[in-house]
Amino acid sequence: MPDHLLKVRELSVNFSVPSSFFGKKQHIRAVDGIDFDVRAGEVLGLVGESGCGKSTLGRVIVRLADAQKNSKVYYRGVNVLTLDKNQLKEYRKKVQMIFQDPFGSLNPRLSVGDAIEEVLIVHEEATKSERRDKVERLMDAVGLTRRYQTRYPHELSGGERQRVVIARALAINPEFLICDEPVSALDVSIRAQIINLFEELQKRFNLTYLFISHDMSVVRHISTRVAVMYLGKIVEIAETDVLFENSLHPYTEALLEAIPDVSSDKKGRRKLLEGDVPSPLSPPSGCRFHPRCFRAKEKCAIDEPALIKKGANHFVACHYA
Amino acid sequence: MAEGVASTELAKSDNTFYGLMRRLLRSKAAIFGLVIIGLMFICALFAPLIATHDYAKQDLPSMLQPPSNAHLFGTDEFGRDIFSRVIYGSRVSIKVGFLAVGISLLTGLFFGSIAGYYGRLLDSVICALIDIALAFPMTLLAIAIIAVLGPGLFNVCLAIALSSWGSFARIARGQFLSLKNQEFVEAARILGYSDARIIFRHILPNSLAPLVVLTTLEVPKAIIVEATLSFLGLGIQPPLPSWGSIMSSGRSFLFHAPWITIFPGVMIILIVMGFNLLGDALRDSLDPRLRD
Numbered sequence A: 001m002p003d004h005l006l007k008v009r010e011l012s013v014n015f016s017v018p019s020s021f022f023g024k025k026q027h028i029r030a031v032d033g034i035d036f037d038v039r040a041g042e043v044l045g046l047v048g049e050s051g052c053g054k055s056t057l058g059r060v061i062v063r064l065a066d067a068q069k070n071s072k073v074y075y076r077g078v079n080v081l082t083l084d085k086n087q088l089k090e091y092r093k094k095v096q097m098i099f100q101d102p103f104g105s106l107n108p109r110l111s112v113g114d115a116i117e118e119v120l121i122v123h124e125e126a127t128k129s130e131r132r133d134k135v136e137r138l139m140d141a142v143g144l145t146r147r148y149q150t151r152y153p154h155e156l157s158g159g160e161r162q163r164v165v166i167a168r169a170l171a172i173n174p175e176f177l178i179c180d181e182p183v184s185a186l187d188v189s190i191r192a193q194i195i196n197l198f199e200e201l202q203k204r205f206n207l208t209y210l211f212i213s214h215d216m217s218v219v220r221h222i223s224t225r226v227a228v229m230y231l232g233k234i235v236e237i238a239e240t241d242v243l244f245e246n247s248l249h250p251y252t253e254a255l256l257e258a259i260p261d262v263s264s265d266k267k268g269r270r271k272l273l274e275g276d277v278p279s280p281l282s283p284p285s286g287c288r289f290h291p292r293c294f295r296a297k298e299k300c301a302i303d304e305p306a307l308i309k310k311g312a313n314h315f316v317a318c319h320y321a
Numbered sequence B: 001m002a003e004g005v006a007s008t009e010l011a012k013s014d015n016t017f018y019g020l021m022r023r024l025l026r027s028k029a030a031i032f033g034l035v036i037i038g039l040m041f042i043c044a045l046f047a048p049l050i051a052t053h054d055y056a057k058q059d060l061p062s063m064l065q066p067p068s069n070a071h072l073f074g075t076d077e078f079g080r081d082i083f084s085r086v087i088y089g090s091r092v093s094i095k096v097g098f099l100a101v102g103i104s105l106l107t108g109l110f111f112g113s114i115a116g117y118y119g120r121l122l123d124s125v126i127c128a129l130i131d132i133a134l135a136f137p138m139t140l141l142a143i144a145i146i147a148v149l150g151p152g153l154f155n156v157c158l159a160i161a162l163s164s165w166g167s168f169a170r171i172a173r174g175q176f177l178s179l180k181n182q183e184f185v186e187a188a189r190i191l192g193y194s195d196a197r198i199i200f201r202h203i204l205p206n207s208l209a210p211l212v213v214l215t216t217l218e219v220p221k222a223i224i225v226e227a228t229l230s231f232l233g234l235g236i237q238p239p240l241p242s243w244g245s246i247m248s249s250g251r252s253f254l255f256h257a258p259w260i261t262i263f264p265g266v267m268i269i270l271i272v273m274g275f276n277l278l279g280d281a282l283r284d285s286l287d288p289r290l291r292d
Helices: A054-061 A085-094 A112-123 A128-141 A146-150 A158-170 A188-205 A216-222 A240-245 A250-257 A298-302 B002-015 B017-025 B028-045 B082-118 B120-135 B138-149 B153-179 B183-190 B195-231 B243-253 B259-286
Strands: A004-018 A025-039 A043-047 A072-075 A095-098 A176-180 A208-213 A225-230 A233-239 A308-311 A314-316
Touching (some): A004 A208, A025 A233, A054 A095, A054 A176, A054 A208, A085 A095, A095 B183, A112 A128, A112 A146, A128 A158, A158 A188, A188 A208, A188 A216, A216 A240, A225 A240, A233 A240, B028 B082, B082 B153, B082 B195, B082 B243, B082 B259, B120 B153
Parallel strands (some): A043 A225, A176 A208
Antiparallel strands (some): A225 A233, A233 A314
């Protein structure tokens, strides 16, 4: 049994939306009863279309959003959803989050050096010169030269900003990083550099990642395991190689088909998805994917498939997988 | 990416004080406003040097004289020099303008920020208070408060502040409400920063721009309310001269000695215009959409 860093059990998140002025509040189930584990030292990729709840999942794990009552998120065996304020502060020294938008995640009024140093001021008792040393080491680790210290966020490119955000998160010495679409807002040319930086840092600081993305090729490159989400549920989870070579869920297949491919032999037989993700306000009955599924039969509209083991570390939620 | 663009604009717009001043001084109206306000400050600061006579000294033989070399703005019914009284009156207006707006800015910022940051019940209660405060016409509320507290410079400031803190609170609440969901504030929460640190170091500095604009627009309002109260005899008490009370005393001689009323009136118009021009220009130069 590998060492589990994070165990998520029956995690559900509801958002309430007022339907009309006097109407009853409606609930959107953004995340619906999810179970998964993250092992120490691995990179778990989490993919899905926008609106499927993958970002919400990340936000709940760092306690930026609240989960439903029966949900449980264990970090090293402790349920983090019931932590009090002081315990939460300790927990957040272990778990950090990188946001999608490097333009929005830095305070426009703090210079790069100040933004990183602030973390050390809050969490470490060190002298000014010790802090400055550490800021320089951190900036060095993310590939920023010393002269960036006095720069302000608006003077930096997206890639540079994301490096600052990463350095700031690392300043706290975390074990576990939740990366919420960390490269989606970046230019394609910068993307590879930042992905490589993530890989390098993972080895160097012995980090574990939950890597949220909608980009299959990025996830394939960085992840050791991949979970596929659709409308608030995990539909398939497997080792990266297995998932990409031998995917069993029709939704995963469709996502893989959607990856642009230069070789022409696949042309004409792509199983591309039609239509949009149904509204989470009224998810389809039975299997949530059945209205868009090319494999759907009658049973799919009635019975909801459970996540079933189909191979070593390979779980699928489909009646016909 | 829309958010990204917005926050870059935000960063560029308030990050450099120098850039802001450059944009501001491109507007002639702003320069005009700044000059007027500057002159008023000089009058207030150096009143004893500028005034040609003692503002309180009565000189009955030379009462109700029209403007002349001896009395630039003429004299009132007690023979007091209007020019000197108007110069000293600028002290009252500027003191009241800044003290009253200072109090209401701090009060408004305090209530607005906790309403915006903590939300929920606290927000509903404070919003109701703001609505109540803003429902009364400023002058009427100020008169009522003066009636309770009694006249005097500090009480006038308090009365004005009590009737104008609502606008500051409302703007501050809106700023905090939108900024607290920005990613850099969420990042600060995940990094384990205390609420105080998040509020004072991350939200507050980024929320000041519209409050500065509102301040420059509220100062002239406060000056007008003070003049009104003094005109009605509820504000600054004699012998201290205030533009409102000078105008009030000239009311009975409007046809024989209009200069008593005209000169302080012109001063009020000038200073109010100065602040409004500055405020408008400031708002334009802080708004990224109107830039260049």
